[in-house]
Amino acid sequence: MMQVCQEFFDLPTEEKMELYSDDTLKPVRFGTSYSLSKDTVLEWRDYLRCPCRPLSDFIHLWPAKPSTFREVTMEYSKEIAALAKRLCYALSESLGLESECLYEVIGKHQQILMPNHYPACPNPDLTIGLSAHSDAGGITILLQDHVGGLEVFNEGQWIAVKPLPDAFVVNLADQTQILTNGKYKSVEHRATVNAQRARISISTFFQPAADAKIAPIPELLGGQPPMYRESLFGVYLRDFFTNRLNRKSAVDSLKLSG
Ligand SMILES: O=C(O)CCC(=O)C(=O)O
Numbered sequence: 261m262m263q264v265c266q267e268f269f270d271l272p273t274e275e276k277m278e279l280y281s282d283d284t285l286k287p288v289r290f291g292t293s294y295s296l297s298k299d300t301v302l303e304w305r306d307y308l309r310c311p312c313r314p315l316s317d318f319i320h321l322w323p324a325k326p327s328t329f330r331e332v333t334m335e336y337s338k339e340i341a342a343l344a345k346r347l348c349y350a351l352s353e354s355l356g357l358e359s360e361c362l363y364e365v366i367g368k369h370q371q372i373l374m375p376n377h378y379p380a381c382p383n384p385d386l387t388i389g390l391s392a393h394s395d396a397g398g399i400t401i402l403l404q405d406h407v408g409g410l411e412v413f414n415e416g417q418w419i420a421v422k423p424l425p426d427a428f429v430v431n432l433a434d435q436t437q438i439l440t441n442g443k444y445k446s447v448e449h450r451a452t453v454n455a456q457r458a459r460i461s462i463s464t465f466f467q468p469a470a471d472a473k474i475a476p477i478p479e480l481l482g483g484q485p486p487m488y489r490e491s492l493f494g495v496y497l498r499d500f501f502t503n504r505l506n507r508k509s510a511v512d513s514l515k516l517s518g
């Protein structure tokens with residue numbers, strides 16, 4: 261999977277530009293930074309966005325080059341979907357919920373694969389690969405190469421997530437924080453760049469359907485008031501993309517006071 265992504269990013273710029281768009285509503289696209297029209301400081305990142313569900317709606321829009329891209333990515337996306345399902349079951353069980361509870365909301369609807377490419381940067385201190393954010397959806401499964409650059413924010417500090425061979429990083433995202441009424445928090449993370457080596461990471465986002473109403477699960481309230489107000493996931497996502505990436509401001513904006 262890493263190799264087909266590497267081959268895609270190695271294609272001549274003109275070929276990749278055939279898929280280029282800064283329109284966040286375009287499902288399959290090649291892009292740069294987070295949002296070229298909104299970012300005031302550009303991020304040192306190129307990315308490819310490939311929705312995976314339903315596969316027949318999107319696979320013909322995925323890059324045709326390298327020639328193995330579609331087949332390898334299809335296989336990868338199926339395996340990752342099976343892993344996400346197991347993780348969602350385990351998360352639900354760990355909270356004392358019915359096994360399929362979280363999977364039904366965050367696991368089985370939208371699946372979006374996003375390979376990121378961070379070129380080596382001559383002045384890494386002057387930029388960032390990807391600004392601090394939490395992911396908008398439910399759960400993200402990330403594969404990173406050996407270069408390193410992912411950092412998570414914990415107890416006031418940025419901590420490097422060292423790449424482990426053949427290991428995935430699993431990040432909980434904002435809808436999981438809302439559904440669990442803050443019992444499980446979405447992780448704030450960012451990607452730094454370095455002067456020596458380019459880096460590739462491949463995110464797969466699992467997220468609710470656009471028309472899903474997301475609110476804390478009643479069984480998890482334990483007599484406490486909900487910490488978040490209900491929102492429609494499609495609206496949440498639209499607002500998320502309308503703003504620049506800004507730490508955890510999107511999920512914080514749904515907090516109920518008092
Ligand atoms: O490149 C990374 O390690 C992080 C990527 C990421 O956070 C994302 O795609 O949302």
Ligand SMILES: [Fe+2]
Pocket residue numbers: 393394395449
């Ligand atoms: Fe992320």
